Amino acid sequence: MKVSVPKETKPGERRVALVPDVAAKLADAGFEVLVQSGAGAEANLPDDLYAEKGATIAGDAGDVLRADVIAKVAAPQGAELDALREGAILFGLLNPLIDHELVKRLAERRITSFAMEAIPRTTRAQSMDALSSQAVVGGYRATLAASRHLGKFFPMLITAAGTAAPSRVLVLGAGVAGLQAIATAKRLGAIVEAYDVRPAVKEEVESLGAKFVQIEIEQESQDGGSGQYAKELTEEQQRRQQELLAQRVAAADCVITTAAVPGRPAPKLVSEEMVRSMRPGSVVVDIAAETGGNCALTEAGSVTVKHGVTIDGTLNLPSQMPFHSSLLYANNIANLLLHMSNEGRVEPDFEDEIVAGCCITHEGRIVNDRVREAVQGPVNV
Ligand code: NAD
Numbered sequence: 001m002k003v004s005v006p007k008e009t010k011p012g013e014r015r016v017a018l019v020p021d022v023a024a025k026l027a028d029a030g031f032e033v034l035v036q037s038g039a040g041a042e043a044n045l046p047d048d049l050y051a052e053k054g055a056t057i058a059g060d061a062g063d064v065l066r067a068d069v070i071a072k073v074a075a076p077q078g079a080e081l082d083a084l085r086e087g088a089i090l091f092g093l094l095n096p097l098i099d100h101e102l103v104k105r106l107a108e109r110r111i112t113s114f115a116m117e118a119i120p121r122t123t124r125a126q127s128m129d130a131l132s133s134q135a136v137v138g139g140y141r142a143t144l145a146a147s148r149h150l151g152k153f154f155p156m157l158i159t160a161a162g163t164a165a166p167s168r169v170l171v172l173g174a175g176v177a178g179l180q181a182i183a184t185a186k187r188l189g190a191i192v193e194a195y196d197v198r199p200a201v202k203e204e205v206e207s208l209g210a211k212f213v214q215i216e217i218e219q220e221s222q223d224g225g226s227g228q229y230a231k232e233l234t235e236e237q238q239r240r241q242q243e244l245l246a247q248r249v250a251a252a253d254c255v256i257t258t259a260a261v262p263g264r265p266a267p268k269l270v271s272e273e274m275v276r277s278m279r280p281g282s283v284v285v286d287i288a289a290e291t292g293g294n295c296a297l298t299e300a301g302s303v304t305v306k307h308g309v310t311i312d313g314t315l316n317l318p319s320q321m322p323f324h325s326s327l328l329y330a331n332n333i334a335n336l337l338l339h340m341s342n343e344g345r346v347e348p349d350f351e352d353e354i355v356a357g358c359c360i361t362h363e364g365r366i367v368n369d370r371v372r373e374a375v376q377g378p379v380n381v
Contacts, residue, residue, distance in 0.1 A: 001032070001068040001344055001345050002031070002034055002068050002069065003032070003034070003067065003068070003069040003070075003337070004033075004034040004065070004067035004070050005017050005023070005033070005071050006039065006064045006065055006080070007036045007039040007041075007061070008039075008042075008072070008074055009074075009077070009080060010077070012315075012316060013042075013073055013319055014042035014043060014319045014322035015043060015073045015319050015325050015326045016039050016040045016042070016322070017071035017072050017092070017326075018334070019040065019043070019045055019326050019327050020040070020053040020055070021053065021327075022327075022330035022331060022333075023035065023050055023053050023330075024055075026338075027054040027055065029338055029341065029343075030343045030345075031069075031337075032056070033054065033055040034055065034056050034058050035055045035056070035057055035064075036058055036059075036061055036064040037057050037058065042322055043322035043323050044323055045326070061080075061083070062083060065080060065084055068089060069088070069090075069091070069346055070084060070088060070090050070091070071337075072090065072091065073092060073093060073326075074092065074093060075093065075094045075095060075099060075102050076090070076092070081102075081106075081109070086111070087111070089111075089112045090106070090113045090114065091113075091116060091337065092113075092114075092115070093115070093117055093130065094106075094113060094116075094117070095115070095117065096117075096118065096360045096368065096374075096375075097263045097370065097374050103360060103361060103366060103375050104375065106360065106361040107361040107365060107366050110363060110364045112362045113359070113360045113361045113362075114358045114360065115360050115371075116130035116332060116358070117131050118357055118368065118371075119354065119357060119358050120353060120354060120358075122353070124353075125354045128339065128354065130329055130333075131176070132176045133325075133328035133332055134318040134325060134328070135176035135177035135180070135258075136176060136177070136328070137321050138180075138317040138318055139180030140181070140321070141317040142177070142181050142256050142285045142287050142312075142317060143184035143185045143256060143285075145285050145312050145317075146185075146254040146256055146283050146285045146312075147167075147185075149254075149283040149303075149312060150167060150253055150281065150283050151281050152164070152167050153166070153167065153189075154188035155188060155190070166191050167191070168190065168191045168193070168251060168253050169181075169185040169193070169252065169253065169254045169255075170194070170248050170249060170256070171185070171192065171194040171255075171256045171257075172196075172245070172257045172294060173258035174195070174198075174201040174205050175196070175258060175260070177258040178256075179204060179205070179208065181256045181258060181287075182205060182210045185254075185256070186208055186210060190254075192208075192210035192211070193210060193213050193248060193252075195212070195215065195248070197233065197241070202214075213244075213248055215244045215245070232267065233267065238267070238268075242269070242271060242274075245269060245270075246273070249274040249278065252278070252282065253279070253281075255282075255283070255284045255285075255295075256284075256285045256287065257269060257270060257284065257285070257286045257288055257293075257294035258287045258288060258294075260288055260291060263374075264291075265291055265292040266288035266292045268294060268296055269295070270284060270294055270295040271296050272306075275295065275306060275307050275309050275311070278308075279308075280309075281308065281309075281310075282309045282310075283309065283310045283312065284297075284309060284310070284311045284312065285314075286298040286311065286313050287317065289301070289313035289314070290315055290316075295311060297311050298311055299311070300313045301314070301315045336354070339354060339355075
């Protein structure tokens with residue numbers, strides 16, 4: 001079967017769905033790989049590198065979009081979506097719980113679609129988990145952005161010209177992105193504190209050398225007690241959380257916020273009052289800007305200064321580091337594709353929990369229960 005890699009068209013998207021080494025892996029597995037000329041250019045992956053690894057370079061976007069299997073980063077839009085042929089197999093970050101119009105169009109066009117964000121968070125599927133691989137890049141990048149905005153060193157520096165005290169970084173939300181933000185800030189020498197509503201992450205935070213901010217909030221976890229995912233807090237719990245967090249925010253030079261609840265708007269953790277309490281020149285980097293932001297003053301897609309504090313709401317942080325984010329994402333796609341393939345043919349087993357978890361549309365229907373309910377509303381049985 002032919003697997004194609006179109007050049008991404010979404011403004012600001014610099015990643016590419018397959019990198020040359022991963023294209024070679026698919027070619028070895030019996031696939032024919034077709035790459036649109038310039039697809040890897042923004043990630044510094046020229047056409048020659050793909051050709052050396054056995055891929056065919058296509059000048060025309062139309063040829064690429066008519067392949068059997070299409071590997072994308074962002075969801076196809078408009079003419080791109082119209083150009084896919086009926087029965088094609090699509091992999092991408094399709095955002096199906098939010099982009100209902102896309103899901104309906106994919107079903108109408110009888111496209112078999114796999115959303116890379118919907119890979120189950122299980123040990124077996126870890127190598128395919130694009131949410132995690134891209135969150136690692138986002139967390140790393142957010143810390144670098146925080147240090148760049150801040151007019152201070154992160155580490156303590158003792159020089160002949162004087163001593164600089166270390167900066168204090170507070171990370172809110174210690175999932176995959178948050179843990180990477182903590183690790184990066186520690187490596188840069190900052191004093192790091194972190195808070196998460198799930199007490200289960202305390203050990204992980206401490207193992208990275210950061211202090212865990214303890215706030216007692218009674219909460220049942222969303223997944224029946226395993227403690228893996230957070231639930232939305234009640235108003236009373238939010239009020240209590242904010243009171244206790246206020247002191248930690250006021251003491252921080254940089255606050256990096258990563259808190260999220262799957263399928264819901266980001267919880268508001270940093271109020272305007274808290275921003276006002278920060279020292280002039282302090283920084284908030286809000287990774288959750290994608291889903292509404294953890295800080296009340298975040299403007300999605302912009303860096304602003306409010307009450308003397310720089311608030312960075314840059315979207316799509318992984319795209320700012322396209323070489324490595326593309327490498328990790330390409331491995332996620334190839335591992336999923338190979339998981340459901342046999343001798344260069346995609347033959348998904350819809351009973352398989354990984355396939356069933358991330359397949360969104362197939363043969364004209366929305367096959368993922370959670371997405372179907374989000375798109376069509378609850379169905380009474
Ligand atoms: P996420 O992006 O959904 O959320 C980020 C963090 O925000 C989470 O740790 C969450 O607890 C926290 N949060 C939510 N509401 C909050 C609030 N009001 N205040 C403070 N913090 C709040 O999470 P994620 O990074 O995608 O990962 C979620 C969990 O899944 C983690 O435990 C992670 O280790 C686990 N995970 C498991 C696997 C696997 O087993 N294969 C893969 C990836 C992630």
